Amino acid sequence: MTTAAPAAFGSPTATAPTAKGIGPLLRSWRERRRVSQLELALRADSSARHISFVETGRSRPSEDLILRLADHLDVPVRERNALLLAAGYAPRFPETPLDDPALSGLRAGLDQLLQGYEPYPAVVVDATYQVVAANRGIAMLLEGVPEWLLAPPLNSMRLTLHPEGLAPRIRNLPEWRGHLLDQMRRQIALDRSDALRDLYEEVAAYPFADGQDSSEGADQPVSAPAVPFALPLRIEHDGRVLSFVSSISTFNTPMDVTVAELAIETFVPADPATVTYLRALGT
Incomplete structure (x- = not known):
């Protein structure tokens, strides 16, 4: 590279899971994107009832659903890992040092x-x-x-x-x-x-x-x-x-x-x- 990679790329860092669980985290992203539960459900081939249950902690979403919801909410890749961790799953996306x-x-x-x-x-x-x-x-x-x-x-x-x-x-x-x-x-x-x-x-x-x-x-x-x-x-x-x-x-x-x-x-x-x-x- 023309300029040396900054120290931030020296080693991968995992995104820490939130103590609140995936429900509040997902609701925060949905509200930030100004999308209703029904609209998100229609986009992600789910139901508003299921989205509501996930957000209130009454239902644990699958990895596939989390990634679909994150995609339709345009959640950054780093934060998709945070959503997975909050639901008890392993991160899906690596963070490879740029000098790797x-x-x-x-x-x-x-x-x-x-x-x-x-x-x-x-x-x-x-x-x-x-x-x-x-x-x-x-x-x-x-x-x-x-x-x-x-x-x-x-x-x-x-x-x-x-x-x-x-x-x-x-x-x-x-x-x-x-x-x-x-x-x-x-x-x-x-x-x-x-x-x-x-x-x-x-x-x-x-x-x-x-x-x-x-x-x-x-x-x-x-x-x-x-x-x-x-x-x-x-x-x-x-x-x-x-x-x-x-x-x-x-x-x-x-x-x-x-x-x-x-x-x-x-x-x-x-x-x-x-x-x-x-x-x-x-x-």
Whole structure:
């Protein structure tokens, strides 16, 4: 990989079962997705009565039913293991360290993808935005960032929003910061993750690079972007302002917790000047 895998991938960690059992856990996911018992039953080829019995602890669901319900509720792979454990079953999905030989093909594919995207920036992060791999386009944007912020494990949110990181170079920082914090809030609302919540509280408390208090602008509406189709990241590099829009990709139907939590973010040049500048750097 272009960047060393963070310590979080050093060894697999099992998701601990909840002491409350599967009923409250399943009900929590159903309510979070705003799905009624009847609607969920119809989707999963069950009955509202049986779903009710499972949620109240009067019935123990089969492994197959748990996985069907989790699929229709779009429960993250890590949390599907938690549902199985809460019902007394073994976890179904492994959490393979990214440096395990079994994932060598995946690592090679990610490296090829990142290198093929150069000279434009691209990065791979995990569920808490730890940087797993990055290409030379990302390295170019990080030029001049203090060494202590670049020490492993790198975190893309911390690098972007810290006042000693990229924040002073981002020309539309209030809008881009608001976009990133909103993205994290949506993720926290959908996934149970104390680590992600801790990260959010950390980066949301950072002061703006220009001295503006971090509470100002946190929930301000995003102004109309200069790019008509998406909010751009406008960032300064070597006296020039580069403009990008970002795209995030994940793996389809993953069967491993580690793979399920990877995301590939690519930065698409938003204007011809950025394209010309990056291609000149790449020659």
